Amino acid sequence: MEEVLREIYCALDQVLRKGAYINIVFSGEFKHRSAVTFVVKGVVENYFSLKYALETLAPRGVKPALKPLLMAAMFMLKHGEIPGYAVVNETVAFAGKKFGSGVKGFVNAVLKKYPTLPEPEGIQKREAELNAPEFIIEALEKDGVDPKTVLRPPASDLVHFRLGRKGKTEDLSGLETLTRSEAGGWFSMPDTRLKELNASGKITFISPSSMECVNAFGDINGKKYLDVCAAPGGKSVYAAEKGAEVTAADLYPHRVKLIEAYADRMGVKLNALQNDALCRRQEWLNAFDCVAVDAPCMGLGVISYRPDVTINKRPGDVETIVPVQKAILSEAAEYVAPGGRLVYSTCSVLKAETEEVIKDFLKKHGDFSIYSYKNNTDFGRLIMPDGKWDGFFICVTEKKK
Ligand SMILES: C[S@@+](CC[C@H](N)C(=O)[O-])C[C@H]1O[C@@H](n2cnc3c(N)ncnc32)[C@H](O)[C@@H]1O
Structure with missing residues (x-):
């Protein structure tokens, strides 16, 4: 698990501390792509809930470099399939190797207390539910917009793309749920063929x-x-x-x-x-x-x-x-x-x-x-x-x- 944790930590650290775009980080090489995607996306989508957890469990603050690791572990404790004790033990061991054995007790204590954390209330509850800081929620409300429509938009299984000059409509035959969009592109279910067509410039993904x-x-x-x-x-x-x-x-x-x-x-x-x-x-x-x-x-x-x-x-x-x-x-x-x-x-x-x-x-x-x-x-x-x-x-x- 150490190798998986290392990949998760590096990817998450780029997004959380270095401000890298998640889609750019995901375009990199990963040996454990599905685990990295699941945890990194999960942490980002639940960031404000995890931020509340860290602020409550460690009120004196957490070293910035430790945050991605603790958030990843907390997300796995709540949503992953690995048994809780294994997540805690592996995370503590990884933290010791990466940051020195002095942090092991702290990491262990935070993760052990996490399952008993009370639900957030007030502003922290709103931030966790909408996964956004209060000032953005307020700005949308001031505009008369229901913040949920923007901050928690519905998910769609479909992808959108358009044909490039090199592409032909025949290249799209057999794609599931293929429909034209009002903009002149196409919606369809994701398909590995689309990735190949995109790489060769026959189509391009675009909203x-x-x-x-x-x-x-x-x-x-x-x-x-x-x-x-x-x-x-x-x-x-x-x-x-x-x-x-x-x-x-x-x-x-x-x-x-x-x-x-x-x-x-x-x-x-x-x-x-x-x-x-x-x-x-x-x-x-x-x-x-x-x-x-x-x-x-x-x-x-x-x-x-x-x-x-x-x-x-x-x-x-x-x-x-x-x-x-x-x-x-x-x-x-x-x-x-x-x-x-x-x-x-x-x-x-x-x-x-x-x-x-x-x-x-x-x-x-x-x-x-x-x-x-x-x-x-x-x-x-x-x-x-x-x-x-x-x-x-x-x-x-x-x-x-
Ligand atoms: C929303 S993105 C543009 C997306 C692009 N039109 C597309 O369809 O792919 C905004 C772009 O503005 C660029 N930008 C920011 N400040 C700029 C400036 N002062 N002069 C020129 N470009 C700037 C950024 O680097 C970024 O690439």
């Missing part, structure tokens, strides 16, 4: 909500298209496949490489480059028919496949990110040619990041007006996560001719 961010521009064939926050490239590559002449920019050079690799895999050409969307680029002024701002955001719409989204958030994060979203949108507006379109999207549904950003934008940019693409609010289309669709906000604006 229908993401596709709609590009569909919202209308016909983009032959148009000059700029994506100022493009990595890892889902929307830019789709836009290139729809015939646009795409410039795909991102702040981080290592993320620009992801766009290039994605475009290569799908067999499309685009111009990927490093660029800070907050710094004006003279040669781009009024130069693009379509400009996409898929802004960095709180990510609350994608919890169904990124359950880690809520665990590293701090009060003040919304107040920090909103001015960045406003500034990126404002700069991007300068690159839209007269008569062109600007699409602002977020995989988040908080009003502060969505309609408040647009209200502010329209106030400062009298040359832009809202264009309705399936709008269900005054400011754009708000998609609530439902297991099949990610939560998204999409706003299309048009620049005066």
Whole structure:
């Protein structure tokens, strides 16, 4: 069991302490993949319940490096198939080897007391049930949204993907529950064949909500298209496949490489480059028919496949990110040619990041007006996560001719 614990600990430590995305961590190599997935996903999905447990059982605090191990062991005690005594003994032994024998008594005491822990109450109960910090729950409530719809979205067995240029409808024959999505992609049950088709660029997994961010521009064939926050490239590559002449920019050079690799895999050409969307680029002024701002955001719409989204958030994060979203949108507006379109999207549904950003934008940019693409609010289309669709906000604006 020591080897399994080591893999679980390393994966969980990356997510909990180093802020790595759970889906990226899972794309690594694991000898004990099913155990790692079960425990790491389980801990992340029950993070606030386990956080309450640690705070109650060890009120004087726990060394940060020990937390992933204790949380993994507590999750296994409650949900795993290994007998409790074995989980405790193996975890204590592992802790001794990794952190020195001085921690063994502490680890043993915490794990032995865990089964007798009283249920949380009040705020801690809400945080545990919704697996999110209170400030996020309150922000959703303030917006008139039932926090459960966003923080505990229903699960779906189906996956969504679209055909790439190399793929044909025949490649999909025999897939279980194959149906078209409104966005132009397909839903089906997961299948190992899909993984192969994805690796060869015949299909690509993408949320229908993401596709709609590009569909919202209308016909983009032959148009000059700029994506100022493009990595890892889902929307830019789709836009290139729809015939646009795409410039795909991102702040981080290592993320620009992801766009290039994605475009290569799908067999499309685009111009990927490093660029800070907050710094004006003279040669781009009024130069693009379509400009996409898929802004960095709180990510609350994608919890169904990124359950880690809520665990590293701090009060003040919304107040920090909103001015960045406003500034990126404002700069991007300068690159839209007269008569062109600007699409602002977020995989988040908080009003502060969505309609408040647009209200502010329209106030400062009298040359832009809202264009309705399936709008269900005054400011754009708000998609609530439902297991099949990610939560998204999409706003299309048009620049005066
Ligand atoms: C929501 S993600 C974009 C997802 C992408 N549009 C897709 O469909 O694959 C936001 C991106 O904005 C980038 N970003 C953040 N700040 C930026 C800035 N100042 N300039 C350019 N890109 C930035 C991040 O690196 C991240 O890749």
